[in-house]
Amino acid sequence: MANLMKNLTELDKFETLHEETVKCQANGDKELTAMVIFEYGNDTVRERKKVVIHTTTWEGGQVSLDEGEKINSDDLHCTFIPKFQNYKCTEEGFLVITDTSPKVGRYTATIIPIN
Numbered sequence: 001m002a003n004l005m006k007n008l009t010e011l012d013k014f015e016t017l018h019e020e021t022v023k024c025q026a027n028g029d030k031e032l033t034a035m036v037i038f039e040y041g042n043d044t045v046r047e048r049k050k051v052v053i054h055t056t057t058w059e060g061g062q063v064s065l066d067e068g069e070k071i072n073s074d075d076l077h078c079t080f081i082p083k084f085q086n087y088k089c090t091e092e093g094f095l096v097i098t099d100t101s102p103k104v105g106r107y108t109a110t111i112i113p114i115n
Contacts (some may be wrong), residue, residue, distance in 0.1 A: 007061060021115055034113045040104040065078040
């Protein structure tokens with residue numbers, strides 16, 4: 001539970017820093033465009049993505065990336081759940097999500113909002 005609360009606090013900091021960039025969807029979820037840098041193993045992939053921060057229902061705190069050519073759910077992770085991953089809002093205002101998975105091993109996904 002402590003990890004969940006910490007992650008939700010970090011996500012709230014991120015949303016507050018970028019309140020002018022984040023758009024509210026009709027269902028209350030938040031959306032923004034970002035450069036996503038996904039680092040795993042010896043690989044680094046960069047792609048401009050639509051990012052959705054789920055704020056409603058049981059998905060609250062979940063972060064989803066739209067499917068793309070380089071970052072997609074076939075090869076990498078596009079959905080992050082605050083109960084399992086680690087979220088950090090950096091001093092630069094980036095959202096950094098880290099975890100280890102059987103699919104890619106240890107990884108870092110950095111979300112950098114584009115104004």
